[in-house]
Amino acid sequence: MSETKNEYKLLLPLVPILAIIPYLALVQGWESIDAAIFIVAAPFVAFPTILILGQVYNKNKTWKNTWKEGGILGLGALGVSLSAAIWILFDYLNGTAHFADHSVSHWLEWISFDVLQSDYTMTETRILGMGVWIDSLTLMLMFVATFLCFLICWFAIGYMTTDPINEDSNHRFFAEFVLFSLGMFGMVLADNFLWLFVFWEIMGLCSYLLIGFYYWKDSAAKAAKKAFLTTRVGDVFLMVGLFILYDIYGSLEFSVVFDDPSTGVGGALVDSGQMFWALTMLFIGAVGKSAQFPLHVWLPDAMEGPTPVSALIHAATMVNAGLYLVARMMPFVDVHHHGIAGLEDFGIMVAYIGGITAFMAASIAFVQNDIKKVLAYSTMSQLAYIFTGLGSALYFLNTGDYHAGYFVLGASLFHLFNHAMAKGMLFMASGSVIHEVHHAHNLLSLSHGDGDHHDFDPQDMRNMGGLASKMPVTATAMMFGSMSIIGIPLIGGFWSKEGIIAETWAAYFHGESAMLVPAILILATAGMTGFYMSRMWFMTFAGKPKNEVVDYVYENTPWIKEPLLILTLITAIGGFALALYGVIDFLSNESTHLAMHGDHGVVDSIITQLEHAFLPEDSQIRMVGWVTIFLALFVGPIMAARIHGGSLKDGETATPIVGWLVNLSGKFGTQDVSSLAESDLAEALQNRLYFDDLYEGIIARTVIPFADLCAWFDRNVIDGIIKQIESNSVLGSVQIRRITTGSARDYILMATVGALSIVALLLGVSN
């Protein structure tokens, strides 16, 4: 591909679009918060534009090569969103803008109405508006969403437009992509639950459209349906939760609800039982969206979509929505700030769901051979960590231990950030691997003259191995991403995962015996994460090539490497840097800006941070921390290396640290696990612990008979009544037809008689 260099010229038309936000900031002197509307408006404009232009100019050369079938437009729109988001972020971080009033910028009153009460009086007008709500949670997710959407769109330009099976339909992809981004941006910025729900549903729709992008494939169509229906189960509960909230507070505006959560409409004290159900309903919605047990079944199947979509759903947007919703619930339980006491059980329930999902997903990930499926289960597992952390935060805040509560809340949200960055990169890197392996296979089958590549699965790791020297950038990126997910000390996810595990144990040590189960589960999962992530990396990049295709793999598709490099940098050093700047306090709203601890310079700050991470004062917590590090750093990866590791071949080179790691993996000897792979447990894990079969069985026994019953009722009762009316009227018409003569004169007579009768009637009435 010699035109690699020239491709970036295509970005030139974007310069005026990207200049909008700097122009408003520097020349027009806008407030950053007023630009928030651009974050949503830019994709809102781009969506129909790409769709219509794509339909009109389909197959047009300029459209295809210069505009990349709309990809460049989408990138421009997301660039505007990103620049606006960064502007707002900087204004808050350097103190130009303040959280004091949560910076609600109210754009308009969307619906306003009076309420008729049971004693037939009207209450004051209630208003559902739309606006922006900004606190540290919003800022973090806004940055994650806009930044990753932008990078993934960049990646998708390279990935989708060189994919031969998407011939001329990529405008559909890019249009749906920006709509999906719009959903996430809007949801994060919304200042009331109603708009949050509207954008939440936009995401649900787009997940359906994008997972089913290859709609001609039966499996993709089914996966799309499954994702849509499963999340819909959660959404119904979410709606119920919103109804209860509205009933309690008489409003869904954050500013009204969070002002004083302990008093409802008219100053009535809020009942903790009612609140428990409201939060539980909202939580079920979050469980569906974030693919937690028991509504997790859709997520692995969602891998049927194109790889950029997997990255988008798993890192930047959809699954974070559920976490966002749960993180939003904190004011309800925070007893130090007008929260409602007596909701500890809710926090424990959240932690249990998280713990169970983390363990279950990690164990299923052990046996997956599809590179994307491993990542999918890893997403589930890591999100479950965050849920466990949020559950602990809910518990602590409700029992009054707000220091621990805020710390674990901050750690959970920091893990969300680390996970999003690492997982976004991992998916793009896996996309790069899949893409190049697929291309190599096409090349190979061309040179062999056999056009048969239907049996070959480019996503199957059993076809890979030894790619470290072929794809240096991807191998490095994936290594740092996996390290961040595993929680290798000093890298990315370590800083946040450690906090979650420690505080969940702390909840147990402080006397809540029920927290023992999630605490043990997530501790074990730390080691399991070490195993399955290392297994995936070693299977793909280390050892001997398992297929001749590997020799033909080259890393040369344009547009793919840049996002990987940027995210590798963030994953490798971003976690540590942000931890140094007190991001955990920032995210839990305890401090309003990022700053280093103390005034004693960088070195001192680093030492404090390391001390805090490795040598906490509480000896029990220190023990937990060291066990976690031992499991994640040694047990898991070494087991994986024994099974799948292997040195580089002579004469092959890889980037320094990757080469070292690959050669290291060859030194642990080998272990044959084929007997294990045939055990019942492996079989059960292969079948995803039979959850799909279970749900299918339940649906077959309940929903389908009920649907049959409804169909019978419809056919025989409703249709029966209508058919009876129809046949009766036919019979009646036949009878009436006898008296018609067909003579015009008779009709005139009848018309006259009719007119006279009407006149007579009118006269009778008026008299």
Added chain:
Amino acid sequence: MIDPSWIAGLGVILFGIGLLGAFSRSNGIIVLMCIEVMLNAANLNFVAGAAHYGDVNGWVFTAIAIAIAAAEVAIGLAIFLSLYSTQETISLDEASTLKN
């Protein structure tokens, strides 16, 4: 000036003639003419009333009624033309396919 009740009586007679003709004749054209007679009976009443009460509305109504009558005749004649071209008759007695 003539008493309006006389004119009203004339209108009733004209209307009766028209109605009787419309009932009894089988020739479609004649029936159309009878309908015109009935319309004009009504117009006569309008004009008489307008003259008697000095109200311009009566004349306006008459003008509109004449215009509508013209349009109605045009449609009626068109129907009979097409009836003639398909059935070769304009006798209303023979055009009775609506009968079961």
